[in-house]
């Protein structure tokens with residue numbers, strides 16, 4: 029169903045359906061031409077919402093100009109567009125760049141980058157605003173860069189949220205980030221393959237949950253995988269390869285290993301096509317190293333590789349047409365030996381079917397084709413189970429105990445939309461998953477946003493978008509759908525007839541507009557109109573694939589294996605899910621649907637962040653931008669609609685009360701401080717009119733019935749003002765505290781002097797004076813001193829007006845205006861300690877210091893006065909009272925150093941004569957030394 033809404037009146041926006049590229053209407057064409065004339069400027073559009081008019085052509089041109097200028101990331105409102113450069117870009121993902129984005133007060137102001145998405149999600153967790161858990165959805169077609177992007181995100185968190193810096197537990201947790209990252213090469217070796225579209229194509233989907241503790245440090249992770257393309261192990265499409273691990277084995281193994289695996293040099297393996305092609309991922313050593321790090325010991329590794337080698341040997345086994353002639357060949361013996369199962373039993377299991385008739389079993393020889401199918405089935409089931417075992421092992425190794433983590437950031441890397449010449453069940457499942465994700469995107473950003481505008485009474489012209497619910501109903505609907513009919517067919521106790529199945533589909537689903545048939549086609553098929561385009565699905569073989577049967581003889585044979593791993597994975601396997609005919613009670617599509625539904629449940633409870641990876645050319649050529657190919661991808665993911673809604677809408681919506689809680693302190697009038705006042709639209713509007721400088725910002729903010737709607741620019745502006753004030757408040761508090769401490773010291777000194785004087789006078793006059801007199805003097809002095817301390821303590825902090833006496837004239841207006849109220853706006857409890865340097869900070873583990881050669885010498889003296897070790901390069905600083913909360917230190921010109929804190933530092937003016945401190949941002953201090 030398509031929701032037809034009023035198309036917005038915003039200048040220049042045209043929906044893709046109304047704007048077929050070849051037929052531009054004249055006036056719009058004029059505007060587009062005018063926009064495109066300024067060619068030199070096109071690459072400067074770092075957010076496509078700034079493009080005007082927003083049309084596929086203008087968006088495409090901007091992306092092209094940026095790509096040519098070697099800029100690969102561009103915001104598209106709430107989505108990040110990532111163009112694949114197809115070549116490594118130096119320093120684009122270095123640790124320094126990660127730190128730059130992590131430490132930036134406003135990362136959104138830096139150049140668009142995947143690290144902005146990563147940091148935004150991380151700060152959302154730190155901010156604990158509901159929903160606290162985050163999901164980073166990375167989508168795009170095969171070879172667009174999803175896996176690369178996911179890897180970048182994982183590395184980012186392994187760097188900025190590294191818990192290994194917690195000194196006391198360094199030994200244990202130091203390995204966590206390493207282990208999480210080490211899961212990548214193993215899963216890629218076993219789950220990725222070289223395809224026509226991508227040399228390192230993931231043949232499975234994955235959702236990685238990075239687990240964060242209370243301090244937002246990475247303490248573990250878990251991986252959920254989806255739909256491994258196990259058919260590849262026994263059947264590789266033309267010009268493609270098997271899974272990487274096999275090529276790694278034959279290229280990287282030692283002679284001794286080859287002997288053990290019965291893989292002599294030069295042996296040809298039918299299931300290893302294109303072995304001469306070498307790809308970057310053919311690195312056996314790296315996979316083994318990662319296995320070691322994750323705790324897979326040498327014996328286990330040997331078992332794994334022998335199983336894999338056994339599968340390869342199976343691939344070379346051929347069957348003769350007549351079963352009588354089929355004798356166990358040498359290859360079968362080798363496979364049996366590698367699987368540690370008796371050769372005769374393997375031979376029998378491959379060639380003879382056991383039919384059950386009541387309590388009796390009848391043995392029936394299989395035809396040549398059936399034998400081959402059984403062989404392939406054995407290979408597939410072993411490989412799939414091995415992969416599942418590996419994923420479970422990885423999870424055991426990296427998953428933290430539930431008590432250790434409280435929030436997570438999930439990274440979803442799923443296969444993109446697929447449409448080949450021949451499509452079958454795999455493509456149907458993959459495209460179904462993409463439909464689900466698109467629906468989530470539409471629901472989250474488009475529909476929810478527009479619905480909320482209506483309920484909040486905002487004036488809004490609606491954008492037309494495609495709702496894909498009817499397509500999803502067609503595929504997965506509970507009553508009659510492709511999946512339900514497929515499942516019914518799969519459960520019938522007979523071989524399926526694809527022609528009959530096609531007739532059934534047509535009869536049952538003829539009312540659905542999303543499905544069609546080419547009546548003249550000889551091959552039985554059906555066509556689904558997906559949101560991204562029409563796809564023909566071949567019916568032949570679909571039902572068998574859905575049944576995914578494993579002959580029971582094969583299962584019981586593998587359970588007898590002396591290879592303890594093989595034995596374990598087939599004994600642990602849920603046999604109750606099997607019928608006596610080896611059919612799984614759970615079909616492929618129902619299993620996939622269930623796992624996808626669990627995933628969607630998780631996604632719905634998290635804050636999503638979308639990254640759309642785009643493949644600029646299908647030949648994977650570095651820095652080559654093919655317009656036709658890019659535009660198809662942009663259209664498939666509805667990027668133009670997304671841009672428009674983001675540009676015209678208010679992506680940030682905050683309830684009145686929360687808004688005032690956060691931004692109330694900016695108001696120039698303190699009568700907006702009470703919550704009852706805040707909760708009315710009238711006071712809010714009044715507040716905003718006081719708060720905003722001029723009409724300039726009026727279009728950035730709107731008051732709804734219960735919420736304030738804001739653009740990102742407005743939020744940036746408000747955050748900026750808030751941070752400035754908080755820094756000032758922190759400064760004020762520190763000034764109060766300093767004064768209190770000084771008075772305390774003075775009082776202590778004074779009382780000490782009094783006591784000393786008293787004692788001295790008592791000593792002088794001891795011959796003549798009485799004990800009781802001396803005692804009275806001392807008691808008196810103590811009393812005075814105590815009273816003084818008490819009065820000082822009472823006057824502490826809340827006596828902000830006293831600060832006018834302090835020599836901080838630039839702060840006086842702030843204090844006068846906000847008075848003590850401001851002190852309570854610091855949400856975190858304030859713990860202040862009177863440290864010599866005056867840095868009282870929220871707790872933080874340690875810091876990493878990056879120093880460049882420039883200004884190094886000059887900075888040394890500053891570092892020395894901070895009591896920090898001074899060495900060139902990058903090093904860790906043990907935590908001390910000065911470094912708590914520090915995120916980074918950067919050398920500045922003129923012998924100064926900028927300290928950047930994870931949270932707002934509370935500081936007071938430095939009293940060291942040659943060291944000047946200045947608050948330059950919410951969590952920044954500039955220290956300058958007079959040299």
Ligand SMILES: Nc1ncnc2c1ncn2[C@@H]1O[C@H](COP(=O)(O)OP(=O)(O)OP(=O)(O)O)[C@@H](O)[C@H]1O
Pocket residue numbers: 112113114115116117168169170171172173174175176177226227228229230231442443444641
């Ligand atoms: N940001 C990048 N910088 C440099 N090269 C990149 C980048 N992103 C992707 N690539 C290159 O493109 C190739 C394909 O990327 P990737 O494997 O991530 O695609 P994918 O979308 O995960 O594909 P599939 O769905 O087939 O798994 C990578 O092997 C890498 O060479």
